[in-house]
Amino acid sequence: xxxxxxxxxxxxxxxxxxxxxxxxxxxxxxxxxxxxxxxxxxxxxxxxxxxxxxxxxxxxxxxxxxxxxxxxxxxxxxxxxxxxxxxxxxxxxxxxxxxxxxxxxxxxxxxxxxxxxxxxxxxxxxxxxxxxxxxxxxxxxxxxxxxxxxxxxxxxxxxxxxxxxxxx
Amino acid sequence: xxxxxxxxxxxxxxxxxxxxxxxxxxxxxxxxxxxxxxxxxxxxxxxxxxxxxxxxxxxxxxxxxxxxxxxxxxxxxxxxxxxxxxxxxxxxxxxxxxxxxxxxxxxxxxxxxxxxxxxxxxxxxxxxxxxxxxxxxxxxxxxxxxxxxxxxxxxxxxxxxxxxxxxxxxxxxxxxxxxxxxxxxxxxxxxxxxxxxxxxxxxxxxxxxxxxxxxxxxxxxxxxxxxxxxxxxxxxxxxxxxxxxxxxxxxxxxxxxxxxxxxxxxxxxxxxxxxxxxxxxxxxxxxxxxxxxxxxxxxxxxxxxxxxxxxxxxxxxxxxxxxxxxxxxxxxxxxxxxxxxxxxxxxxxxxxxxxxxxxxxxxxxxxxxxxxxxxxxxxxxxxxxxxxxxx
Numbered sequence: 001x002x003x004x005x006x007x008x009x010x011x012x013x014x015x016x017x018x019x020x021x022x023x024x025x026x027x028x029x030x031x032x033x034x035x036x037x038x039x040x041x042x043x044x045x046x047x048x049x050x051x052x053x054x055x056x057x058x059x060x061x062x063x064x065x066x067x068x069x070x071x072x073x074x075x076x077x078x079x080x081x082x083x084x085x086x087x088x089x090x091x092x093x094x095x096x097x098x099x100x101x102x103x104x105x106x107x108x109x110x111x112x113x114x115x116x117x118x119x120x121x122x123x124x125x126x127x128x129x130x131x132x133x134x135x136x137x138x139x140x141x142x143x144x145x146x147x148x149x150x151x152x153x154x155x156x157x158x159x160x161x162x163x164x165x166x167x168x
Numbered sequence: 169x170x171x172x173x174x175x176x177x178x179x180x181x182x183x184x185x186x187x188x189x190x191x192x193x194x195x196x197x198x199x200x201x202x203x204x205x206x207x208x209x210x211x212x213x214x215x216x217x218x219x220x221x222x223x224x225x226x227x228x229x230x231x232x233x234x235x236x237x238x239x240x241x242x243x244x245x246x247x248x249x250x251x252x253x254x255x256x257x258x259x260x261x262x263x264x265x266x267x268x269x270x271x272x273x274x275x276x277x278x279x280x281x282x283x284x285x286x287x288x289x290x291x292x293x294x295x296x297x298x299x300x301x302x303x304x305x306x307x308x309x310x311x312x313x314x315x316x317x318x319x320x321x322x323x324x325x326x327x328x329x330x331x332x333x334x335x336x337x338x339x340x341x342x343x344x345x346x347x348x349x350x351x352x353x354x355x356x357x358x359x360x361x362x363x364x365x366x367x368x369x370x371x372x373x374x375x376x377x378x379x380x381x382x383x384x385x386x387x388x389x390x391x392x393x394x395x396x397x398x399x400x401x402x403x404x405x406x407x408x409x410x411x412x413x414x415x416x417x418x419x420x421x422x423x424x425x426x427x428x429x430x431x432x433x434x435x436x437x438x439x440x441x442x443x444x445x446x447x448x449x450x451x452x453x454x455x456x457x458x459x460x461x462x463x464x465x466x467x468x469x470x471x472x473x474x475x476x477x478x479x480x481x482x483x484x485x486x487x488x489x490x491x492x493x494x495x496x497x498x499x500x501x502x503x504x505x506x507x508x509x510x511x512x513x514x515x516x517x518x519x520x521x522x523x524x525x526x527x528x529x530x531x532x533x534x535x536x537x538x539x540x541x542x543x544x545x546x547x548x549x550x551x552x553x554x555x556x557x558x559x
Contacts, residue, residue, distance in 0.1 A: 007362050014360035021353050022294050031301050043308070045330065047315035070482045073227040104230045104321050105314075109329065110481045112467055112474060118315065 042120045047105045049121040050096055051139050053114065058143040060136075061115035064091035068107035068116055076100035077107065094136040098124065175203050182211045186289045186544040189554030193531070193547070197540050205535045205543065207528055212558040220518040224484030225251055226325055228518070233319045235520065236556040238281050241267075241274040241310075242498040244323035249404055250494035250505035251325045254487050255459060262450040263327045264406035269340065269443035270313070270322065271405070271496070272436040276347070277306045278499035278551075279429045279436075286426070286548040287358060290367045295357060302350050309339050326460035327453030337444055344441050351433055358426070368422040372534040372546035375420060382530040385523050386501025387428045388550060392420035398497040405496075409446075410439045422549035429551075459485045484513035491517075500524050500551050520559060524552040 033040060042048065053061045064081040082092035108118050116139075126132060181192040190211035196204040216235055220228040232243040245267055252259065284299030307317040312333045314322035322329050333339075358364045374384070379392040389396055397414040399407040415431035417424030453460050457476055466473035487509035495504035501523025510516035527550045534546040 007365075010360045010362040010365070014356075015362065018357040018361055021356050025294075031304070043311040043315065043333075045313070045315040045333070046311060067478065067481055071227075073223060073230050102230055102319070103316065104319070105329075106227070106230075109461070109464075110477075112477060114468070 042122070046120050046122075047103045047108075047118040049119050049124055049139075050101075050107070050116055050134070051119045051141055052094070052116055052136065054141055054143050060090055060140065061113050062091050062094065063089050063113055063115075064094070065112065067110045067112060071106040071110035072101075073104060073106060074100045074102050076102075091136060094139070096134045096139070098132040098134060099129065180543065182208075187547060188285065188552055191528075191547070191552065191554055191557070193543065195540070195543065200540050202535050202538060202540055202543060205532045207531050209525075209528070209554075209557050212554045214559065216559045217518050217520060221515055224513055225487060225515065226480070226484060228515070229324065230319065230321050233321055234555060235522065235559055236278075236498065236500065236503070236524070236553045237318055238553055239274045239278040239499050240318060240320045241270045241323060242278075242496060242503060244321065245271050245405065246494060246496045246498065246503045246505050248323050248325050249496065250492055250507045251487070253492045253494050254490065254507055254509050255325070255456075255485070257326050257454055257456055257459065259327055259454045260450045260452075261406070261448040263452060263454070265443050265447050266328060266332055266452070267323060267405050268407060268410065269440055269447075272439045272443070273306050273309060273340070273343075275436045275499045276343075276433055277303055279433050280306075282429060282499075282548075282551045283354065283426075286551075287364070289544050289548045290364060292358065292361075292364065295354065298350065298353065302347060305339075305343055305346070309336070309343070312336070312339065324453070324460075326456055327451070331452050337447075340440060340444055344437050344444075347437060348434065351430060355430065359430075365423065367542075367545055368426060368549070370419065371422050371538070371542045372549055373419060373421045374530060374534055378530075378533055379420065382526075382533060384501070384527050384530055386497070386499070386527070386551075387425050387432065388501065388527045388530070390415065390428055391417040391425040393418055398495055398502055402495070404494070410442050412439050422545050425549050486511060486513050487515070495521065498523055500553070500556070501527055522556045522559065524550075524554075524556040525559075528552050528557055 055061060064079050066079060069075075069077040069079060076097045078093065078095045078097070079091050080093040081089055084090055103118065105118055107116050124132075175196040175198050178195040178197055179192060180195055181187040182190040187193065192208040192211065194204075194206040194208055195202055214234075216231050220231050223231065229244060229247060232247045233240040236243050280299040280303045284296035284303075287295035287299075310320050310322070311317050313336065314320040314329060374382070374388070374392055376392040376394050379389050379394065384392075385396070393416050395414055395416050398404070399412075400414055412435045413431075415428045415435070417428050453463075458480065461480055462473035462476055467477045468474075489509055489511045491506065491508040493504055493506045495502050497503075502521065503523055504521030506517075506519040506521070507515050508517040531546060531550065534550075535543050
């Protein structure tokens with residue numbers, strides 16, 4: 001008998017309180033986004049599509065040392081080196097296979113030349129499997145570019161991965 | 169002609185919305201009563217343990233994210249603690265505090281998803297929407313810390329991957345401020361909801377003795393009234409410095425486990441607050457040359473650091489011979505990593521003690537002899553993630 005009264009109390013008193021909670025939300029601003037039209041700004045550290053940086057004069061920073069390929073847990077990076085006219089080493093072929101890449105960011109962490117970064121872009125669907133293999137041309141930032149955010153990125157990245165004062 | 173009386177054999181899953189992934193349950197039912205329930209697993213088997221054996225120690229961290237994808241930081245933490253134990257690395261205080269903070273955020277994250285999906289299984293649609301709304305705040309913090317919302321790979325051997333973001337404190341305090349009210353809202357919706365009570369009270373009951381015999385852990389064990397929590401009983405990563413309660417249930421039914429998880433969320437918030445208040449200053453990585461990566465600035469300017477950087481990334485580090493086991497209290501129960509080192513730079517054997525898998529094994533004990541419709545409630549209240557069950 002006691003159980004029944006308790007249940008009745010729940011239905012008559014407690015459940016309308018629950019209805020009130022859902023009713024309240026009628027007057028709240030929706031938290032959802034109208035996605036393809038409106039986009040959420042990604043965090044500065046977001047690990048999206050890779051890009052390769054250049055020096056200010058337009059030469060590539062990447063020296064094809066292969067450390068990113070060594071760090072890659074998914075073995076998604078392939079590269080072949082060549083020599084420039086000046087006798088410097090650079091990448092002839094630099095490919096990232098998106099179908100293997102897991103966007104862990106180990107390449108960015110490993111790069112000793114601060115050449116590869118994971119950017120903000122996250123929409124890269126395609127209709128052909130071959131389009132998922134990004135070549136160097138796909139990833140290099142355009143030169144000359146209008147703005148020069150590289151110094152800003154560099155400051156951020158160095159802070160993120162630790163300054164000498166922070167680790168001693 | 170007489171019809172032979174036989175149990176009805178029913179396949180539940182692997183494509184069933186309430187089996188939380190690709191779980192298949194073979195059910196024999198006699199009318200409405202379950203005679204036999206047999207969980208069939210393996211549909212999501214990816215061989216993660218074996219993959220980890222072919223990777224360098226630090227490269228296996230992304231594999232751990234993909235087991236219990238609702239609690240990535242706990243998995244990272246468990247693996248890194250095991251490797252640190254094997255390598256005998258002591259991490260700085262700040263790392264410990266930050267790890268505890270992130271692990272508790274993960275607990276909130278996992279419990280929120282559990283709450284939403286469990287309530288949805290039992291017919292409460294709005295809970296799912298509310299729980300995912302709150303989870304979004306936590307995922308935003310993951311994104312600010314690590315750069316990804318789910319596959320964070322943030323905790324590394326000997327420290328963290330990156331420095332904590334500058335607005336970490338502010339964002340987490342926002343969560344501490346907002347979520348208690350939201351939990352109260354959930355309680356208003358469910359705790360005294362007669363429909364929810366009827367569907368969960370005295371359903372999927374497991375006694376304390378059975379819970380121990382099935383070697384259950386986490387809320388499944390505590391729901392039966394056994395006060396066992398690795399954070400209290402075998403503190404790791406500095407949990408002994410925090411003040412919190414371990415809630416226990418009385419009846420061992422689905423309703424008690426629901427109450428426990430809600431209370432755990434409140435206790436997690438308490439721990440997080442203590443973490444933020446007492447967060448020590450210091451480095452975010454231990455200084456162990458040859459094992460832990462040196463800071464990036466040094467790599468660019470100092471030859472010695474650069475050599476270590478190259479060596480660690482290309483060759484990893486050799487771990488001593490021997491076996492270690494490190495267990496942590498993940499949101500779902502005791503998550504353990506057993507790692508066997510053979511002196512090379514890759515583990516000889518990695519074995520995970522997944523809480524979901526072992527808790528799921530008790531499904532027959534929870535459902536046999538009970539009503540068919542309670543199977544959904546039983547699976548929901550175990551809180552499984554199939555990525556972890558199958559690995």
